[in-house]
Amino acid sequence: MAHTSCVLLLLTVSFLLQKNIDVNGLQDNYYSESCPTAESKIQEAVNTELDKNLKLAAGIIRMQFHDCFVEGCDASVLLDGNNTEKHAPVNEHLTGYEVIDAAKAAVEAVCPGVVSCADIIAYAARDSTLKLNGTGWVVQGGRKDGTVSCADTAEAELPPPTFAVTQLIDSFSKKGLSKRQxxxxxxxxxVGVGHCDKFIERLYNFSATNSTDPSLNATYAEQLKQECPQNTFNTTIEIFMDTITPGEFDSNYYKGLTQQKGLFTSDQSLFEDRRTRRIVKSLINERRFDSQFGQAMRALAAVEVKTQGEIRSDCRKVNS
Known part of the structure; x- marks a missing residue:
C-alpha cells in the first residue's frame, strides 16, 4: 500500500527477545512468567493518571476501538509523526495517550522489552472501565506492536458518527465482529462526550423536509441547539453521550436510545432500525450488558492481531 500520508518504518526485529505465542497470538495470563506484575503495574499507573483526570477513562476505552479498527490491534494509533493515525480528523478528539505512556513506563521499569504497547491499550481499556464502576474481564496478551501508521487508513476504516445500521453492520463485519457485538x-x-461538529446537521440541516432529525427527542434537540448554535465552528464544546448517568459505566446509554436521546446518528439508529432494536432493549438489563461487554471487548481486542512485529520501548515511536 503506497500512501504519501503513511509512515512506513522498516526495521530489524530481534525475535530472541520476544516470547513464543500460540497460533492466534493471544493467551490469558500471557505475562504470568515473563512479567508477573505487568497487569498490576499497568492498573496502578492507569488509576494514578485517572485520579488526576477521570475524563481520560472514556478516551482509553475509545482508544481500543480506534486502534483495532485500523491495522489491527497493534498500537499504531500511538505513533507520533506527520500524518500518522493520531493526526487523522477522525482521531481529533482522541485522548489518553499520557495514560498509556505512564503504564508503559511502569512496566518498562520492572520488565524492559517485554510488554507490548498494544497489550497495554487492552489492559488499560479494561482498567478504565473498572475505574468507572464497570465490570472487568480477563484480557488476553500476546499482541505485537506495528510499524505502520497512516492517517488516510484511519479515515477509511473508522466508522463515522453519521453511519446508520446498514453501514455499521458492514463496517464491523469486515473486522469479524457480529451485529450484536x-x-x-x-x-x-x-461514558465520554461528543462534539457539536459531529452531529450538528441533525439539528439544523437534516433533510429537505425536516431541518431537525425527527428521531431526536424534541426537548433534547432544543437543549442541544442551546449548546451548539447554528453555524458554530467551535469543536471544543463537549456534550455527554449518556444524559442519564454520564460518569458511570452502565447500561443507561441504551435506555437513552429508547427515549430518542442518542447523540450521534450511529447511536440513535440502533434503536430506530428493527434489526438492532431488540438488542438495544435487551441490553438495558444491567447484568446482561455487564457480562456481554467484556466478551465483546475481548473479540474487539483480537481483531487482526499481529504475531510478527515488535515490542516498542517507547509507545510513540518504533524501535531504532
Missing part, C-alpha cells in the same frame, strides 16, 4: 460495543458511549 457492534451494538454491545456501542454501549461504551455510556
Amino acid at each position: 457492534m451494538v454491545i460495543l456501542s454501549g461504551s458511549h455510556t
Whole structure:
C-alpha cells in the first residue's frame, strides 16, 4: 500500500527477545512468567493518571476501538509523526495517550522489552472501565506492536458518527465482529462526550423536509441547539453521550436510545432500525450488558492481531 500520508518504518526485529505465542497470538495470563506484575503495574499507573483526570477513562476505552479498527490491534494509533493515525480528523478528539505512556513506563521499569504497547491499550481499556464502576474481564496478551501508521487508513476504516445500521453492520463485519457485538460495543458511549461538529446537521440541516432529525427527542434537540448554535465552528464544546448517568459505566446509554436521546446518528439508529432494536432493549438489563461487554471487548481486542512485529520501548515511536 503506497500512501504519501503513511509512515512506513522498516526495521530489524530481534525475535530472541520476544516470547513464543500460540497460533492466534493471544493467551490469558500471557505475562504470568515473563512479567508477573505487568497487569498490576499497568492498573496502578492507569488509576494514578485517572485520579488526576477521570475524563481520560472514556478516551482509553475509545482508544481500543480506534486502534483495532485500523491495522489491527497493534498500537499504531500511538505513533507520533506527520500524518500518522493520531493526526487523522477522525482521531481529533482522541485522548489518553499520557495514560498509556505512564503504564508503559511502569512496566518498562520492572520488565524492559517485554510488554507490548498494544497489550497495554487492552489492559488499560479494561482498567478504565473498572475505574468507572464497570465490570472487568480477563484480557488476553500476546499482541505485537506495528510499524505502520497512516492517517488516510484511519479515515477509511473508522466508522463515522453519521453511519446508520446498514453501514455499521458492514463496517464491523469486515473486522469479524457480529451485529450484536457492534451494538454491545456501542454501549461504551455510556461514558465520554461528543462534539457539536459531529452531529450538528441533525439539528439544523437534516433533510429537505425536516431541518431537525425527527428521531431526536424534541426537548433534547432544543437543549442541544442551546449548546451548539447554528453555524458554530467551535469543536471544543463537549456534550455527554449518556444524559442519564454520564460518569458511570452502565447500561443507561441504551435506555437513552429508547427515549430518542442518542447523540450521534450511529447511536440513535440502533434503536430506530428493527434489526438492532431488540438488542438495544435487551441490553438495558444491567447484568446482561455487564457480562456481554467484556466478551465483546475481548473479540474487539483480537481483531487482526499481529504475531510478527515488535515490542516498542517507547509507545510513540518504533524501535531504532
